[in-house]
Amino acid sequence: MTAKATGAAITASPSTPGTENFSLALRVHDLNYTYPDGTTALEHVSFEIKKGESVALVGPNGAGKSTLLLHLNGILHSTGSRGAVEILGEPIDPKKVHEMPKKIGIVFQDPDDMLFMPLLFDDVAFGPINLGIEKEEVKRRVKDSLLLVGLAGYETRVSHHLSGGEKKRAAIATVLSMDPEIIAMDEPTANMDPKSRADLIEILKTLKSEGKTLIIITHDVNAIPELADRVIVLKKTVIADGTTREVFADAGMLVAAGLDVPTIMQFFEVLQAFGYPCDVLPLSIDGAVDNLTQTIENGEGHVHLHIHKHTHREVDATLCKYHHSHHRHHHHAALDHPE
Numbered sequence: 001m002t003a004k005a006t007g008a009a010i011t012a013s014p015s016t017p018g019t020e021n022f023s024l025a026l027r028v029h030d031l032n033y034t035y036p037d038g039t040t041a042l043e044h045v046s047f048e049i050k051k052g053e054s055v056a057l058v059g060p061n062g063a064g065k066s067t068l069l070l071h072l073n074g075i076l077h078s079t080g081s082r083g084a085v086e087i088l089g090e091p092i093d094p095k096k097v098h099e100m101p102k103k104i105g106i107v108f109q110d111p112d113d114m115l116f117m118p119l120l121f122d123d124v125a126f127g128p129i130n131l132g133i134e135k136e137e138v139k140r141r142v143k144d145s146l147l148l149v150g151l152a153g154y155e156t157r158v159s160h161h162l163s164g165g166e167k168k169r170a171a172i173a174t175v176l177s178m179d180p181e182i183i184a185m186d187e188p189t190a191n192m193d194p195k196s197r198a199d200l201i202e203i204l205k206t207l208k209s210e211g212k213t214l215i216i217i218t219h220d221v222n223a224i225p226e227l228a229d230r231v232i233v234l235k236k237t238v239i240a241d242g243t244t245r246e247v248f249a250d251a252g253m254l255v256a257a258g259l260d261v262p263t264i265m266q267f268f269e270v271l272q273a274f275g276y277p278c279d280v281l282p283l284s285i286d287g288a289v290d291n292l293t294q295t296i297e298n299g300e301g302h303v304h305l306h307i308h309k310h311t312h313r314e315v316d317a318t319l320c321k322y323h324h325s326h327h328r329h330h331h332h333a334a335l336d337h338p339e
């Protein structure tokens with residue numbers, strides 16, 4: 001257990017002593033779900049998330065990620081899922097779903113499912129009002145949440161007239177305004193322009209540093225190293241669960257599941273083929289800068305790269321490892337040394 005999780009457990013959960021799960025934000029145990037049309041979306045899904053952890057949930061299209069998310073606050077449930085989800089140490093009671101937003105806030109994949117009031121103010125105020133928060137505090141929360149997602153002053157805008165990226169940010173604000181202990185987001189960076197994406201990553205990092213538990217569904221693999229300590233790979237069931245580094249180290253599993261590792265990690269593996277000495281591949285640009293700095297310092301101010309007879313074959317092999325389609329790359333053919 002991390003020191004952080006221990007601290008959170010002692011301070012935040014005095015009401016549930018003696019249970020083993022009191023430091024857990026979330027416990028999913030053998031969750032199964034089949035849609036009414038017979039499509040099985042989740043099979044024997046089990047994992048636990050400690051308070052204060054931030055976890056990326058990845059998986060190919062149709063893997064059941066959104067379906068899983070809808071189970072985390074009880075929106076979706078079935079006889080097969082009864083008791084399978086515990087939030088902050090308590091199983092979800094389908095009769096008390098209205099109490100969930102205090103514990104867990106969920107940002108849906110489609111913001112249109114979250115914005116249904118005439119004005120954006122009403123959408124962002126909706127949650128806090130339902131939690132019984134008094135008027136002035138609601139106003140303050142709406143203002144702060146909109147500011148945080150870069151929509152300051154948008155209170156009187158018509159929600160359904162917002163652009164795609166604005167809607168996504170507005171949807172996030174409707175959850176932030178409730179200040180839940182756990183925040184789960186389905187594709188938060190989808191539809192975002194580069195600046196908004198970078199701003200959102202900063203927001204998520206801030207929430208993480210404030211001790212919120214984060215679950216982030218994303219296809220944006222380059223954002224994961226900055227956001228998540230841990231990655232869960234879902235394909236109807238959990239096929240991998242480990243630290244971000246552990247999961248990204250298993251290229252075979254990821255590519256078989258239709259997924260990727262961060263571009264910078266692939267690039268440093270290519271550099272290795274050119275003789276760059278690197279035991280641990282960097283996962284992010286920051287990691288890459290640290291890695292290069294270290295390597296250059298160790299090399300007394302230089303990095304030595306070279307092309308040998310087999311270099312391009314190694315480069316090709318590296319690229320192939322991460323390649324999804326069956327077409328083979330031949331961009332280095334002209335450079336290949338004659339044998």
Ligand SMILES: Nc1ncnc2c1ncn2[C@@H]1O[C@H](COP(=O)(O)OP(=O)(O)OP(=O)(O)O)[C@@H](O)[C@H]1O
Pocket residue numbers: 035036037039040041059060061062063064065066067068109
């Ligand atoms: N309302 C529904 N009725 C029937 N089947 C559904 C329904 N919603 C989703 N499914 C099916 O359940 C499976 C899981 O869907 P889900 O939306 O959870 O996938 P996902 O991992 O979120 O995918 P994506 O990355 O495309 O968002 C898919 O096969 C999907 O077609």
Ligand SMILES: [Mg+2]
Pocket residue numbers: 065066067109186
């Ligand atoms: Mg989805």
